[in-house]
Amino acid sequence: MQHFRRSLLEQAPALRRYARALTGDVARADDLLQDCLERALKRAHQYHSGSNLKAWLFTIMHHLFVDGLRSAKSGPVLVELDAATLDLPAVQPTDGGLDDLGAALLRLPTEHKEVVLLVCLEGWGYQDAARILDIPVGTVMSRLHRARETLRQQIFGADEDGGAP
Amino acid sequence: MTSNSKPITDVYLHAYVDGQLSATQRAEVEAYLYANPHKARQVEQYRMLTQQLHDKFDASMDEPLPAAVLALGQERAPAPSPTLWWGRIAAAVAWLAVGGSAGWLLHSGVDQPQQVVISSAQQHAYDAHRFYVREGRHVVEVPAADKDHLMKWLSGRLGAQVGPADLTSAGYQLLGGRLLPAGDYVSGIYMYENAQHERITQYISTEPGVSGIDAPQCEAREILSMCVWNKGALTFVLVGAAPLAELQTLAQHVREQSMRPAL
Numbered sequence: 001m002q003h004f005r006r007s008l009l010e011q012a013p014a015l016r017r018y019a020r021a022l023t024g025d026v027a028r029a030d031d032l033l034q035d036c037l038e039r040a041l042k043r044a045h046q047y048h049s050g051s052n053l054k055a056w057l058f059t060i061m062h063h064l065f066v067d068g069l070r071s072a073k074s075g076p077v078l079v080e081l082d083a084a085t086l087d088l089p090a091v092q093p094t095d096g097g098l099d100d101l102g103a104a105l106l107r108l109p110t111e112h113k114e115v116v117l118l119v120c121l122e123g124w125g126y127q128d129a130a131r132i133l134d135i136p137v138g139t140v141m142s143r144l145h146r147a148r149e150t151l152r153q154q155i156f157g158a159d160e161d162g163g164a165p
Numbered sequence: 166m167t168s169n170s171k172p173i174t175d176v177y178l179h180a181y182v183d184g185q186l187s188a189t190q191r192a193e194v195e196a197y198l199y200a201n202p203h204k205a206r207q208v209e210q211y212r213m214l215t216q217q218l219h220d221k222f223d224a225s226m227d228e229p230l231p232a233a234v235l236a237l238g239q240e241r242a243p244a245p246s247p248t249l250w251w252g253r254i255a256a257a258v259a260w261l262a263v264g265g266s267a268g269w270l271l272h273s274g275v276d277q278p279q280q281v282v283i284s285s286a287q288q289h290a291y292d293a294h295r296f297y298v299r300e301g302r303h304v305v306e307v308p309a310a311d312k313d314h315l316m317k318w319l320s321g322r323l324g325a326q327v328g329p330a331d332l333t334s335a336g337y338q339l340l341g342g343r344l345l346p347a348g349d350y351v352s353g354i355y356m357y358e359n360a361q362h363e364r365i366t367q368y369i370s371t372e373p374g375v376s377g378i379d380a381p382q383c384e385a386r387e388i389l390s391m392c393v394w395n396k397g398a399l400t401f402v403l404v405g406a407a408p409l410a411e412l413q414t415l416a417q418h419v420r421e422q423s424m425r426p427a428l
Contacts, residue, residue, distance in 0.1 A: 009238040013226035120215040
């Protein structure tokens with residue numbers, strides 16, 4: 001069990017990076033990280049040793065994040081669903097200010113954000129991302145396309161020709 | 166423009182950027198990009214986007230983990246007990262307070278990544294506190310009544326004038342001190358106690374711990390808080406069960422007083 005705990009901590013930095021990008025908020029990210037590891041400890045018996053611990057932990061974090069959004073839907077700060085038309089939320093700019101990328105991520109629908117972060121930031125393959133999110137690979141690919149295109153156009157101000165400013 | 170029979174869709178372009186294609190497929194995409202500069206630019210921007218994500222978020226991986234997360238790595242407290250829960254709240258409050266006022270290393274870690282592993286000098290300080298704090302009568306070798314003698318004795322062995330701090334304004338009285346071995350180095354402690362019989366240990370050692378840390382850096386470690394800084398060749402550590410923010414204030418008092426030339 002001590003070994004299992006240590007293995008969990010080894011994954012904490014990557015989980016924390018993912019949480020940071022997902023929430024856009026340092027404190028919320030650390031709460032998510034802690035909840036994730038606590039749940040993993042509580043459900044250690046469900047983990048099949050030899051299978052991919054890291055993927056299992058990302059799966060847990062995905063569920064916690066989505067559940068958290070659902071239960072806090074009535075809260076005033078949440079801006080996850082189709083926020084493209086909304087103004088920027090009053091989330092604390094804790095990552096050295098809310099730059100273009102940070103702002104664009106916050107506007108991205110959760111399903112798109114998760115895919116783009118798992119693939120581009122965390123380096124998961126499409127198959128793994130599909131397993132973590134429990135969606136078909138085809139869905140991963142189509143969401144990835146939409147998410148990336150949205151970000152690309154917001155960051156590089158790309159027109160149809162892909163011309164950058 | 167390409168003579169490929171297979172149409173290159175956007176899905177292919179993403180898979181290309183993400184390294185999900187075989188060598189043959191890669192060659193096909195590259196030929197296509199060569200013939201379609203605006204698609205090549207799009208692909209380039211996808212790549213830059215990935216790079217920007219890393220630039221923005223990778224630093225978070227080097228920051229020290231929160232104490233509450235580190236504690237999960239320890240075999241302890243099988244089920245969340247009320248005590249643990251309160252401990253977590255207290256820790257969280259302390260962290261917020263410190264983070265807000267003094268910029269503790271957890272949140273300033275981006276500039277200067279700190280290692281989670283503490284130095285051996287800090288570990289010795291931690292152990293010394295835990296070892297002596299529960300002693301009733303023999304907690305110190307030289308009592309506060311012999312303060313001058315104690316100070317001369319420790320200063321002589323540490324090779325620098327280091328006296329105890331006056332923490333009465335913060336509610337702590339000096340109990341006394343003792344000399345300690347620390348491998349090849351020399352260490353001394355001054356111990357203080359408040360009206361609730363809570364004790365804190367000021368540990369001073371010739372053992373290098375941190376360098377260039379002028380302001381006390383504090384962290385919670387299990388149930389204790391610990392602040393470390395250095396002055397010249399000496400490492401200073403303050404350890405106690407006080408909340409992190411309180412210990413940090415005490416550490417600043419100790420530091421300020423140790424900066425003054427001793428009389």
